[in-house]
Amino acid sequence: MNRTRLTLAAVTGIAAIFTMTGMAVATLRTPTAATIVTAVPEPTDTTWPLNLPAAADPTPTTQPPPGTPAPYVQPFADQPGTKDLTPQPSPTTPVKMPAFADGCNHAYGNRNQCVPLKFPPGTTDKCTWLKKHGFKNLTVQGKDNHLLDRNGNHTACDG
Amino acid sequence: MTSAPPRPLFSGANRVRIAQVLVLTLVLVVLVPGRSSAGANLLANGGLEAVDSTGFPLCWEKSGWGDSTHTFEVSKTAPHGGANAMKVTVAAITNGDRKAMMLENPSCAPNVTPGHQYDASVWYKSTTANTVLTIFRHDAAQGWTYWTDLATLPVANAWTKKTVRTPVVPPGTDQVAWGVTIYGAGTLQTDDYTFIDATENTPGTACSAGAACTKGAWQVMPFNSPVRAIHTVVLKNGDVLLVAGSGNDPDAFAQGTFKTSVYHPRTGTFTTVPTPADLFCSGHVQLSDGRVLIMGGNKDYPAADASHGYKGLRDSYIFDPATSAYTRVNDMSAGSWYPSATVMGNGDVISLGGLGEDSSGTVATQYFNAAQQRWLSLGEAKQTWNFWGLYPSMILMQDGRLFYSGSHVFGNGTPGTGASIYNYGTEAITPVGGLQRKDERDQSMSVLLPPAQDQRVLTIGGGNIDSNPDANRLTDIIDLKQANPVYQPGPLLPSGTMTGGVPQTATQGKMYVSTVLLPDGKVFETGGGLHNRADPVYEASMFDPVTNTFNAGMATDPVPRTYHSSAFLLPDGRVMAVGDNPGDGSFDMRISVYSPPYLFKGARPQITSLTGTQWAYGSTNTIKVDGPITRAALIRPEAVTHSSDPNQRFVDLPMTVNGNTIGLNLTSNPNLAPPGWYMLFALGTNGVPSVAEWVHVG
Numbered sequence: 001m002n003r004t005r006l007t008l009a010a011v012t013g014i015a016a017i018f019t020m021t022g023m024a025v026a027t028l029r030t031p032t033a034a035t036i037v038t039a040v041p042e043p044t045d046t047t048w049p050l051n052l053p054a055a056a057d058p059t060p061t062t063q064p065p066p067g068t069p070a071p072y073v074q075p076f077a078d079q080p081g082t083k084d085l086t087p088q089p090s091p092t093t094p095v096k097m098p099a100f101a102d103g104c105n106h107a108y109g110n111r112n113q114c115v116p117l118k119f120p121p122g123t124t125d126k127c128t129w130l131k132k133h134g135f136k137n138l139t140v141q142g143k144d145n146h147l148l149d150r151n152g153n154h155t156a157c158d159g
Numbered sequence: 160m161t162s163a164p165p166r167p168l169f170s171g172a173n174r175v176r177i178a179q180v181l182v183l184t185l186v187l188v189v190l191v192p193g194r195s196s197a198g199a200n201l202l203a204n205g206g207l208e209a210v211d212s213t214g215f216p217l218c219w220e221k222s223g224w225g226d227s228t229h230t231f232e233v234s235k236t237a238p239h240g241g242a243n244a245m246k247v248t249v250a251a252i253t254n255g256d257r258k259a260m261m262l263e264n265p266s267c268a269p270n271v272t273p274g275h276q277y278d279a280s281v282w283y284k285s286t287t288a289n290t291v292l293t294i295f296r297h298d299a300a301q302g303w304t305y306w307t308d309l310a311t312l313p314v315a316n317a318w319t320k321k322t323v324r325t326p327v328v329p330p331g332t333d334q335v336a337w338g339v340t341i342y343g344a345g346t347l348q349t350d351d352y353t354f355i356d357a358t359e360n361t362p363g364t365a366c367s368a369g370a371a372c373t374k375g376a377w378q379v380m381p382f383n384s385p386v387r388a389i390h391t392v393v394l395k396n397g398d399v400l401l402v403a404g405s406g407n408d409p410d411a412f413a414q415g416t417f418k419t420s421v422y423h424p425r426t427g428t429f430t431t432v433p434t435p436a437d438l439f440c441s442g443h444v445q446l447s448d449g450r451v452l453i454m455g456g457n458k459d460y461p462a463a464d465a466s467h468g469y470k471g472l473r474d475s476y477i478f479d480p481a482t483s484a485y486t487r488v489n490d491m492s493a494g495s496w497y498p499s500a501t502v503m504g505n506g507d508v509i510s511l512g513g514l515g516e517d518s519s520g521t522v523a524t525q526y527f528n529a530a531q532q533r534w535l536s537l538g539e540a541k542q543t544w545n546f547w548g549l550y551p552s553m554i555l556m557q558d559g560r561l562f563y564s565g566s567h568v569f570g571n572g573t574p575g576t577g578a579s580i581y582n583y584g585t586e587a588i589t590p591v592g593g594l595q596r597k598d599e600r601d602q603s604m605s606v607l608l609p610p611a612q613d614q615r616v617l618t619i620g621g622g623n624i625d626s627n628p629d630a631n632r633l634t635d636i637i638d639l640k641q642a643n644p645v646y647q648p649g650p651l652l653p654s655g656t657m658t659g660g661v662p663q664t665a666t667q668g669k670m671y672v673s674t675v676l677l678p679d680g681k682v683f684e685t686g687g688g689l690h691n692r693a694d695p696v697y698e699a700s701m702f703d704p705v706t707n708t709f710n711a712g713m714a715t716d717p718v719p720r721t722y723h724s725s726a727f728l729l730p731d732g733r734v735m736a737v738g739d740n741p742g743d744g745s746f747d748m749r750i751s752v753y754s755p756p757y758l759f760k761g762a763r764p765q766i767t768s769l770t771g772t773q774w775a776y777g778s779t780n781t782i783k784v785d786g787p788i789t790r791a792a793l794i795r796p797e798a799v800t801h802s803s804d805p806n807q808r809f810v811d812l813p814m815t816v817n818g819n820t821i822g823l824n825l826t827s828n829p830n831l832a833p834p835g836w837y838m839l840f841a842l843g844t845n846g847v848p849s850v851a852e853w854v855h856v857g
């Protein structure tokens with residue numbers, strides 16, 4: 001970031017300007033013919049808006065009383081040329097999330113336990129993996145997707 | 160450069176005058192007896208006496224950006240010294256700033272030495288406090304680049320001297336340039352600039368602690384946590400709030416047994432706190448007064464037949480450290496299971512994402528108005544109806560926008576995954592690219608790197624509980640100072656060992672990782688696991704934001720720290736770690752505490768006095784210390800769960816040094832240091848931090 005870059009960033013405006021009263025946002029005015037006003041005194045060093053017609057707005061923003069500095073905000077991350085994502089409409093249908101959002105297959109175990117929805121790469125025998133990871137007397141209460149209850153007694157990995 | 164009208168920077172006459180000034184400076188340095196070269200003013204034409212053909216001081220330029228009506232003039236009326244002073248008048252300003260800057264060229268910008276610190280001084284008068292001393296540095300690789308803002312200059316009618324010490328000059332820097340910025344209507348006059356090497360001698364660090372000298376050391380406490388510490392908040396009184404709620408134990412949930420405890424690190428004791436609801440899965444953040452806002456929680460566990468999933472509570476409570484009690488506030492506008500919580504520059508809180516009361520994704524933007532101490536209704540808050548996933552890491556940027564780092568919890572191909580910038584005020588969301596493997600950053604951790612002024616974010620590791628690959632070693636770093644910030648790949652996370660000392664393979668990393676900002680400006684990274692609630696990884700390292708490298712091989716926590724583990728900084732400079740909740744349903748109640756290497760390197764600096772604990776933005780606050788210090792910083796106490804604490808930040812306090820009396824210059828920008836209680840640390844020349852003093856910002 002150099003000062004030239006700051007100037008360029010300023011052309012498209014700071015997206016958010018902090019105010020103490022909340023999150024009110026001032027969008028930088030786009031220079032148009034209607035906003036061209038002859039400034040008195042004339043700016044002696046206009047670095048904005050570069051080669052565009054002079055459009056300095058002479059109206060000062062409200063300043064806090066001397067002694068209390070306004071927040072000094074840098075014109076960083078202005079993202080020139082980046083398009084906003086298309087706004088979502090007010091939802092009419094919920095965003096569906098899986099019931100087992102935590103990655104555990106809660107059809108197994110005492111609900112405190114977490115048999116993974118998918119076993120880690122390289123797992124050749126699920127029962128061995130479970131035993132190695134401290135699972136004992138693992139009940140099967142729902143659908144046996146992992147095929148751990150071969151004898152159908154609602155206990156996994158017992159034969 | 161940005162100034163107009165253009166003028167030649169290196170006319171022959173200029174070169175001659177610059178050379179004359181430099182020669183004069185050198186002669187003066189040589190002639191002053193008893194002064195080392197460290198005391199020389201490194202600035203050419205700091206008194207502004209030599210002028211070019213346009214009458215403007217040599218080695219200085221008109222600079223700034225934005226939309227203002229302003230004048231630069233060389234004032235002959237009562238300068239501080241000599242015949243000239245610089246006068247910048249801003250009659251009206253819409254945005255941007257103006258400043259007289261040292262020319263960024265080899266002839267005018269002072270040369271500096273990496274590792275050194277310098278005192279920048281200026282005499283000034285100002286009718287506005289909307290001023291800031293800003294410094295740029297010349298980097299061998301990047302060229303001229305913004306470095307940092309050093310201090311606000313208060314209103315002064317008479318000539319006043321302001322001196323600020325730079326941070327330690329980063330490697331690769333050969334020159335700096337600085338000036339005083341005016342960004343409000345008013346008149347700023349400056350004169351007699353100086354820039355003097357103020358490097359403190361570094362004493363040898365005699366360390367006799369063996370391996371701890373370089374790796375630090377862990378200690379497992381001889382007592383356990385009384386609760387499943389899934390949510391932890393460091394409180395303004397130095398205690399630690401440990402929240403379990405039902406603690407991921409459906410039996411406790413069924414019985415209505417919800418737990419909270421306050422840990423007192425000084426005595427190793429705990430206080431039981433009655434818990435009004437299942438605060439497991441809630442979000443939390445400190446309010447500006449140091450009370451803790453808790454939002455949402457667990458309304459239900461999923462059904463074994465998958466007929467419903469986890470459900471989010473709308474409840475919200477405030478925990479008060481003074482009374483150790485929860486008080487209910489109004490309900491949120493939507494259920495929130497795994498919501499984010501970010502405090503804004505005005506002290507309000509924004510919460511995003513999570514699961515609602517019906518297990519579906521919460522798309523509401525939920526806004527807590529601090530002045531009114533209530534959650535706004537759905538219609539009162541600005542809505543984008545975007546789904547942000549679970550515990551999205553939403554980091555406050557210096558302009559008040561939120562950076563979604565892409566670090567999250569759970570989900571696989573969930574809409575909204577990946578980094579973006581969210582502007583609550585304009586309801587705009589803009590994508591941010593570069594994050595590697597965005598769907599495998601589940602329970603990665605993101606952190607705003609020290610100092611907050613640098614606006615860089617590091618994201619480490621992560622996995623995916625759904626597809627359950629090996630967690631990765633990826634790191635990504637983004638510089639939010641850039642016009643179009645994009646994540647860049649960072650160094651690979653160092654490899655650790657698995658249970659039994661088995662080394663990790665070259666591609667294995669970790670999820671459930673914790674990153675902790677330390678008072679020396681480094682980031683300690685600890686804990687984690689390789690798979691969904693399985694396979695702890697024993698690895699810890701120290702990330703240095705100055706060099707963007709990991710110092711591998713730090714001592715590792717002997718306790719596994721995977722799912723539902725956290726680590727956080729204590730006010731004494733140590734790191735505490737809690738929690739581990741593997742798939743077998745157990746929970747490790749052990750507490751471990753890490754002493755970083757800096758605690759073995761000598762005496763700790765003492766902050767012997769503090770003129771006040773209430774600090775205003777843009778103010779200079781005086782402390783006394785018992786010896787030289789190189790740095791001072793504010794660290795926001797952590798409020799962490801699931802590798803997520805978007806509010807963790809380290810705010811540099813540029814110093815005005817007068818012997819052992821140090822003025823600490825706080826930024827004028829509340830977005831860099833949102834209002835609240837902070838831990839103030841001073842760093843000794845031996846690299847050892849003080850114990851924290853608590854100060855209130857805002």
Ligand SMILES: [Cu+2]
Pocket residue numbers: 723801
């Ligand atoms: Cu969890």
